[in-house]
């Protein structure tokens with residue numbers, strides 16, 4: 001029988017098959033899903049983030065680790081819901097209108113899911129109104145915006161303006177990112193948070209929700 005501790009290495013090394021097998025075995029043996037998540041899976045993703053920041057891991061390693069994490073998480077999610085483990089928060093994410101780049105956005109979404117957030121992915125080329133629709137009545141949601149083009153990053157400001165126009169700007173937090181985005185730009189358009197990488201996005205999301 002496999003040891004649940006093997007889940008940490010399976011995710012860290014992006015071994016999706018192993019991660020799936022260990023998670024299934026652990027759940028069959030009635031392991032606590034919250035413990036699997038908090039003791040092995042989230043620490044593994046945190047370590048992936050650290051290695052990425054230290055230039056020891058690169059995008060392919062991030063993607064395969066995120067895939068392994070997602071497979072385990074999919075097995076765990078129904079059990080977590082049944083056990084009443086609270087989500088770390090709700091995030092509505094998407095790439096802004098006119099922009100089709102989604103690799104970074106998907107990575108951020110996977111890392112947030114790995115960090116225990118409920119993630120609603122509006123995909124790419126998302127108009128401002130669609131973000132507003134997705135957060136209406138859901139106070140405390142984080143709106144996470146991605147843009148990779150200098151021509152589309154201005155859409156982020158439009159989303160913030162649309163939230164203001166709908167009277168819900170103060171009910172949500174806005175976090176932005178993407179290759180051309182900087183902290184200075186985030187400040188300029190009145191976003192609440194910014195990160196230039198996926199693990200930083202998780203830390204920023206946690207900070208934003210206190």
Ligand code: B12
Pocket residue numbers: 059098099100101102103104105107108144145146147148149150151175176177178179180194195196197198199200201
């Ligand atoms: C792959 C790619 C494409 C693919 C996209 C495939 C896909 N499914 O995403 C395709 C081929 C479709 C494409 C198309 C185009 N592209 Co392109 N593309 C790239 C490329 C090579 C890599 C982008 C990428 O995936 N990087 C890897 C990911 C992991 O990094 P990332 O996206 O930056 O995300 C990280 C962070 O930014 C951050 N992050 C990202 N989003 C968010 C969100 C939040 C909330 C937070 C907190 C953090 C965060 O975390 C991520 C993980 O660490 C870049 C070059 C580059 N080096 O960026 C050009 C690039 C972005 N593309 C460019 C251009 C010009 C185009 C086109 C206009 C080309 C054309 N003439 O048709 C079209 C535009 C299509 C459109 N309307 O969107 C230019 C943009 C120039 C500019 N200054 O605006 C770039 C910079 C290439 C260049 N040097 O000229 N592209």
